[in-house]
Amino acid sequence: MYNKELQNLLEEVNKCFENINSLKDLEELHTFYMGKNGKITQINQLIKEVPNEEKREFGMKVNEIRTIFNESYENKKNSFLDEELNKKLINEAIDITLPATKISIGAPNILEKLIETVEEVFMSMGYDVVDGPEIEEDKFNFEMLNIPKGHPARDAQDTFYIEGEELLLRSQTSPVQVRTMLEGKGEVPIRMICPGKTYRRDDDDATHSHQFMQIEGLLVDKNISLSDLKGTIDVIVKKLFGESIETRFRPSYYQFTEPSVEVDISCFNCKGEGCNICKNTGWITVAGAGVVHPNVLKMSGYDPEEWSGFAFGFGAERMAMLKYGINDIRAFYNTDLRESRPFDREEVE
Amino acid sequence: MISLEWVQDYIDISDQDLRELAVKITKAGINIEKIISNDIKNLVIGEIVKCENHPDSDHLHVCDVNIGNKVIQIVCGAPNVRDGLKVIVSLPGAILPGNFEIKKSKIRGVESNGMICALFELGLEEKTEENYNKGIHELDSEAPVGEDPIKYLGLNQTLYELDIHKHRNNDCYYHIGFAYEIGAILNRKVILPKDDYKEDKDSIKKYFELKVETDKCPYYLAKMVKNITIKESPEFIKKRLIAAGMRPINNVVDISNYVMLEYGQPTHFFDKDKLGNKILVRNAKDNESVITLDGKKRVLNSNDIVITDGNKPVCIAGIMGGENTEVDENTKTILIESAIFDAVSIRNTANRLDLKSEASIRYGKGLNYEYTEKAINRACHLLEKYADATILSDSVNYDKIDKTLKHVIFKSEEVNKILGINISEDDMKVELNRLGFDFTLNDDKFDVIIPNRRLDIDPYVNDIAEEIGRLYGYHNLVSTLPKVGIRRGKYIGDVKYRKIISKRLRSLGLNEVKSYTLVSPNMANSFNYRNKSQIALPNPMSIDKSVIRTTLLPSLYNVYQYNKSRKINDVLIYEISKTYDKDYNEESLISGLLTGNYLSNGWTIPTKVDFYLVKGIVEDILNYMGFKNRYSFERLNDSNFHPGISAKVLLDKKEIGIIGRIHPKISKDEVYVFEISLNELMKSVKALKFKAANIYPSMEKDMAFIIDKNLESINIVNEIKKLGGKILKEVNVFDVYMGDKLDNDKKSIAYNLLFEDDSKTLTEDEVMKVFNNIIEGIEKKFNAILRDK
The missing domain is CATH 2.40.50.140 (Nucleic acid-binding proteins)
Structure with missing residues (x-):
């Protein structure tokens, strides 16, 4: 009984999705079969008329038809929804080649970049980074560095004086050596560097600047030698210019160091072959340095019988010009942002 | 300029390759810049x-x-x-x-x-x-x-052009001194030139009286020669003077120059007949004048030293002779002066008169008194030989020179310790001998006497170490590291704060600038919003760099204009630098300038720089330094800034800086700046500490008020906070409206309030009680109208 109807309905259900092309048609179809008066719902009503012994089989068959319909319905529905979503997403497509929104951190001044690199190396070797006043007293800038009034070394520095000879714009960062030693009271060892602004009466051009930065260094401890200075300078120049760089000391003269040396590094550009940068000598002068003069130690409260040390001074501009290939010293102070922006990153070795 | 052919007179270098020798000398510290040779090929x-x-x-x-x-x-x-x-x-x-x-x-x-x-x-x-x-x-x-x-022809010459450090330019600028340097390097002896001559019975003492009345002339020696014939110099003198860059004149003048190039000691020849019978060395009188050999009238003052004939000046000591006693072709009798003058005085006089002579350059460096006599004898020897001179016996002299010998006493290990090398006592002896230093050795202690010609050496073991070191060769030093304790260095004092804030500003997108401390008076006074008086340099190089700045804003504005002229429109920059005012107060300032877009891609609406962005940067720095809730902003009234868009920054009610848009009269573009005092921020930053988030739910409520347009939001916020009590955690503005829907003099501000309790979940009733209380309070206090909820 009703087998025929069931059979027909099954066949109908199997075919009924074939011409469904929209979600709306699909929903109508759903109502047509599964709604309150839907065909499948209706046929299930007939169970009342089915003899008891056949009810179970009838029920199973109806269920089977319902399952088949539902599965097809769900599949169809999902495919319609997917299609619709895809259409929407495709509409949302953007031109991924249009320019990005620029996000960036700011860059340090190029000199500062170099100085930070140097500071990092020296701090790792136990040097503190200190600063001192830019308006200095004669006694710190000259006298306590073994440069008494009337000494010719003063003429060479062409100092900007502010009040007589007593107050001046510091012509070197070396007064910070004196200040640091005075603070140490002759009792504690010292390791410090001082990168700072200095001033001399130079006309500004591509290689001269009336304002420039020195990187001063001072170590005072026990049994410190010129060879220790050489080893220390080795560390910093290798960090800045490469592991293959060699250091050479040449005899020189500064009032506050004895012995004094001029520090040359082997030319990183031509590796000693001779080029423009090293003026065909294979060597480039980068710093002045030496063993701290016993007089300077004494004047600042350190007993030269007990303490010894070394000091050095690099020209920050010169180092940065060499390291980054800058030809005009004014580039540091004019700040064309197109030039300074690329320095916003760390160097990865 | 050193002629090697000339040096050969004093030391045997005939076996030396002069290029290799130059390298050796340079390594030992005297820098040979250039080797000039007159070899001509073909x-x-x-x-x-x-x-x-x-x-x-x-x-x-x-x-x-x-x-x-x-x-x-x-x-x-x-x-x-x-x-x-x-x-x-x-x-x-x-x-x-x-x-x-x-x-x-x-x-x-x-x-x-x-x-x-x-x-x-x-x-x-x-x-x-x-x-x-x-x-x-x-x-x-x-x-x-x-x-x-x-x-x-024997004319082949090699010349060394020297670039020597100041301390060696007295002993290596003359040929005998340079020979000693070569002697030390090659370990060879120096032979001094002949200085013997016959002396006449006639004595100078009959003719001359010497008086020195200044402490700036510790040594004065004079000899007299007669019967001279003025003629051309012999070839070798002419040749050598030319090589050294001096023009031969006649035998007498040339001999004076020749001796100076040998011993470094200038001698001055007076025509005795013109001079008279007296030499008085004294300080010049103010406004006293003398016509020098170059025909110019020189006006002197009491800082100068003059040689006089008892009355009138005949020579500016150590600088240039006077025309009135000049040696000429008719001169027969000469007084030769060989003296020591105060170096500083000579330098000052030469600078003031702008008269740098061969003599003044040498006196200005300081001279070895031992060579005054050697030079005068050598001059007599040559005058006898090449000018037919008869040398009068005796000399007149004045001698107050300090002849104390410079001793250094040390052990060889002290030198080794300074250099970080290890040379034996015996090797040390060899080195000292090479240098020509006399010494004795007792109980492993050296007692070294520094020769007077080495004016540069002070009696310290460090000086000996330098001499030994440079001969040992600095290139032979082995690199070692100091044997010191291990620690990591720190940023000290204001450097620390400068670095921290600098990095923070960079992370906020601002680029660092370094600009000049010295500015023009005009620049110094633009943006002088604090009315600071500046330090003006007494002797500036130019007006552009004559004043020490008290604010960084003009410099930043310059950098902005520099970039703008290069078509860079988005300028976000800062500088942290020291400033000094007239009373020498040092103040480090943090300054920023922002204009253009902060975030953009060029084709969508950008985030433009505006007042609130700059305020955000300033607040970030203040929060970062630990000053949350301690700062505030007040309207600023200053002609440099937009009167409606500028503010003072206050910390604990004290003004520490400003923010604002530069006045449109100064810049049409919207340029914003800030400047705050770093000195005021140098308090240590609190250590980082974890704080767990509140686990009890928070509740948010909104309220909006219509208020007078001129009423500043901060007043409402402060009142809300006061009334909100403990459970009110945050008050945020989420809308500001002015326009058609409101009267012209009104604005509406909407606030979002966040309520939270650390210990329990708040109930609606609890919150509403507070909320309503706030509304009531604000309405009353500010005559505000609550907008629809």
């Missing part, structure tokens, strides 16, 4: 074997010249060219002074394969009319054809 001795008139000229000759391996044809215009003459020939390829290259050529149609030369054409003689008229140089008949003529 010069040969030739013999004229045929000399005929040029067919097309009345003064040219066509010569066949035998140059050893062949005979070549040369056209020559010299009047003295003739058959059989031995001459100097420069062949094609020779480059003569002035970069003049000899080439094959045709002269009036006749082939010429070189040039027959005069000495001045080879730079071996001065180019004078007289020398020009002499024509080509005639070699003697013994001259070997085909050989190098310069060598044959």
